[in-house]
Every structure is written in structure tokens, then in C-alpha cells.
């Protein structure tokens with residue numbers, strides 16, 4: 001890696017390579033911020049609210065004057081927001097009209113293993129019909145062979161694509177798959193995205209991303225800003241080719257689908273255009289009231305250190321929640337350091353400014369337009385009935401070092417052969433996983449040679465230390481993703497509360513993930 005690091009707790013400079021767009025890009029802050037549609041339920045069956053989502057291609061205008069072909073849930077990017085309530089299980093029937101297999105993962109969800117979206121638990125496209133298995137496996141085989149031939153590190157993991165899919169490795173669903181979500185977890189901002197083995201990065205880049213909110217009565221009783229004072233902001237970067245299509249540096253662009261990433265992008269793919277809710281550098285008109293911003297970093301590899309300012313003067317940000325729910329109490333942050341897949345729930349008080357004020361959201365880790373994110377224009381005076389209480393969660397369960405019954409080490413690193421591995425091993429879906437016991441607390445020591453946003457399925461954790469010191473303020477709360485900084489040691493206290501079976505731990509830099517920086521975790 002050639003990038004110079006500017007060490008800072010939580011984030012430490014950007015790594016990865018920027019893919020330059022080939023078209024004229026819109027002026028930042030010229031297009032209105034849209035909000036993703038909220039998914040309408042189909043009805044209730046056996047006491048569970050049912051939804052359907054269809055993965056399909058669609059042409060959408062992202063840059064004015066160009067039709068960009070996306071792969072989207074219900075043909076939208078980001079996909080529709082699913083709004084669930086704690087304690088009310090739902091079923092989402094996902095179908096797949098794309099040309100490629102998919103696996104849909106609910107990130108941050110406490111979900112049974114069959115519905116977790118494991119990378120080889122695939123929903124085969126309807127159009128594959130009879131040829132399904134051979135065609136699907138041929139893609140993996142081609143990508144693997146390509147990786148071996150040109151020495152690129154993609155797809156060198158030990159899973160050999162056999163002539164017949166080994167049912168111990170592959171689970172193939174046809175037509176549709178019902179994902180069952182228990183929603184038995186704290187109110188939080190979760191998200192769903194594609195998790196297909198070897199191909200998550202290009203498939204997410206094409207648009208397979210959506211948000212999933214869990215609400216509950218405890219949170220509603222706090223009277224936090226809601227309705228039009230609550231904005232979901234899905235932030236990600238993309239680049240456009242000369243035709244206005246999403247550019248991705250695939251190994252072999254002639255494949256009928258996207259293949260693995262070119263070797264010189266193995267640190268991660270960065271786009272030069274910052275999208276919020278699928279729109280480049282939008283502008284939002286807001287009232288002079290408190291606003292709750294649910295921030296999600298849905299980028300493949302881009303890190304952000306977000307600041308809000310008025311004419312260069314910094315605007316205070318109150319963090320109220322992290323990945324997996326509310327903090328014990330709000331805390332002031334000067335900036336929001338966000339690695340891929342992290343969520344920050346924050347409150348900003350626009351009521352402290354006169355109508356007409358413009359507030360800019362920027363990323364200090366990037367320069368030029370890539371460092372801009374979006375703008376708010378305060379254009380309406382309104383009574384504010386919302387509150388920001390001093391206490392958000394009364395009996396917040398703060399884990400302590402002495403709660404841990406086991407200590408484990410997970411090392412995230414590049415090998416001499418230029419492979420991204422965990423504890424020296426590339427991902428093998430058939431390998432025995434780390435066995436953890438449900439309802440116990442473990443101390444996991446995460447070490448790294450790079451910025452690796454480490455993500456755990458099913459279990460949530462709290463950051464205990466960073467590099468032998470107190471964690472950064474932004475590390476607070478229950479999390480499912482934490483950025484482990486280069487040559488850093490991050491200690492987390494991990495807890496799995498429900499469900500048993502096969503889950504995983506992986507780097508959420510999606511290029512690293514596709515290059516097999518994943519490991520099985522078996523909850524028993």
C-alpha cells in the first residue's frame with residue numbers, strides 16, 4: 001500500500017484507488033435530495049408481515065442527461081427502506097431477475113442462519129432455468145482461473161468450483177427465497193445488501209443496497225426528531241464511464257457478468273462522485289429545527305470523516321446511536337469517522353441558525369469535489385416539538401473486561417503472495433469456523449496491517465481499547481463494524497445473544513471481502 005497514513009483514532013486516512021469518471025459531472029449541491037421509498041407490506045400471514053423485493057435491472061438518471069443501468073432491489077438504488085418494529089417478525093420474499101446469483105444479507109440483523117445471507121446461500125436467477133448450476137459455477141471457475149493466471153489476488157481462495165455444486169458448500173434457491181427476520185433487537189439503522197461470494201463488491205457497486213430500520217416504543221418515547229425531521233442518508237461513492245454507466249475495474253469486462261477486481265485496485269475501489277441516496281452531492285431544504293440524521297456508509301472502500309459547517313465554522317453534532325442502537329446518552333462529536341458499513345445516528349440542531357443559512361456536510365479525508373457530500377439549506381421556520389434527552393437508554397449494558405470468558409486474536413493482513421487473509425487463512429466456506437458459545441462474552445483482539453473495517457455477523461460488540469488506550473468517542477455503543485487501523489490493536493467485547501449456526505467475520509472493504517478476507521464463525 002502506497003498511501004501515507006495520518007493516524008487518528010477511528011479513521012486513519014483513505015486507502016484504495018480512485019477510478020476517475022469520464023463524463024461531465026453535475027455541480028455539487030444542485031440536485032434535490034430524494035428519500036428512498038418505504039417498502040409497502042403485502043399483508044400479514046401467520047402473524048408475520050410479508051414483503052416482496054425483486055432484484056432487477058433498471059435505467060435511472062443519476063447524472064443529468066445519462067441513463068445509468070443499475071441492479072436494484074425493486075429496480076431502485078438505494079432499494080426501498082424496510083421499516084420494522086421490534087418484536088414483530090417479518091418475512092421478505094426476494095426474487096432475482098438479474099443475470100447473476102445473489103445472496104441478501106441483513107447487515108446488523110440478529111437473524112437465523114438460513115436467512116443471514118451466507119455467501120454461498122444463493123438465489124439463482126429465474127432466467128438461468130435448467131442451466132443454473134453449471135452456468136453459476138462456471139463464473140466462479142472463470143474468475144478463479146483468471147486470478148491464478150494473471151497472478152491477481154482475487155479469487156484465490158481454496159474453494160474449487162466443482163462440476164456439480166457440492167451441497168455442503170452451496171445452497172441454491174430458485175425463483176424466490178423467503179428471508180425471515182425476527183426483529184427482536186433494539187431500535188437501530190440496519191441495512192441489506194448483496195453478499196454473494198467473490199462478487200459482493202461489483203454487485204453492491206451496481207446498486208444492491210437498501211436500508212432496514214427497526215423502531216420501538218422505548219425510542220419513540222424519547223421524542224427524538226421524527227417525520228420530516230428524520231433523514232436517512234445512504235452515502236456511497238461511484239464513478240461513471242463515458243456512457244454514464246457505473247465504472248468498475250473488473251478483471252475481465254468481457255464476462256457476461258462482472259468479475260473480480262483488477263490487481264491494482266486490490267486496496268479497494270473508490271469513486272470520485274459522492275452519492276447520497278443515489279444522487280450526486282445533493283441539496284436538502286430543511287426547517288430550522290432539530291434533525292435526526294441516520295448516516296450509513298454504503299461505500300465499497302471509502303472512509304469518511306464527516307464534518308458539518310456554516311461558512312467554515314464547525315456545527316456541533318450530537319451522536320445518539322451507533323450501528324446496533326442508541327447510546328446510553330448523547331455525545332458531542334466534532335466529526336463523524338465512518339468506515340464502510342458503519343452507521344452513525346446523529347442529531348443536528350438547525351434551530352440555532354437563521355432561516356437562509358446553508359450548512360455543508362463534507363468529508364475531510366478527501367479533497368476537491370470528492371470531499372463534498374451534501375448541503376442543507378434552512379428555508380423554513382417551524383415550531384420544534386422534538387427533544388434531545390440527556391439519557392437515551394437507562395439500563396445500558398456496558399460490558400467490562402472481566403466479563404470475557406475467552407480471548408481470541410484475529411489478524412487481518414496481506415500475505416507475501418498479496419492475498420488478504422484473516423489469521424493467515426483465505427476464506428473457505430467449508431472450513432470449520434471459530435466456535436463461540438451463545439450468551440457468553442468474549443474479548444477479541446483485532447490486529448491489522450491496513451484500514452480494515454472488521455464486521456461480525458449476528459453478534460454485536462463494544463470497543464474496549466484502541467492501541468492500548470481508551471477507545472475514541474465515536475467507538476461508543478453497540479457495534480457490528482469497527483475500523484481497525486494500520487498496525488493497530490483494537491480490543492472488542494463480543495456477545496451473541498440469539499440463534500446458533502454458521503455466521504461469519506470479515507473485512508467490509510468489499511474488495512478485500514471478495515478477495516477472501518472472511519472467516520466462518522460457528523455459534524453453538
Ligand code: C2O
Nearest residue numbers: 105107195341455
Ligand atoms: Cu454488510 Cu457480511 O456484511
Ligand code: CU
Nearest residue numbers: 106107108457
Ligand atoms: Cu453483516
Ligand code: CU
Nearest residue numbers: 452507509512
Ligand atoms: Cu480489509
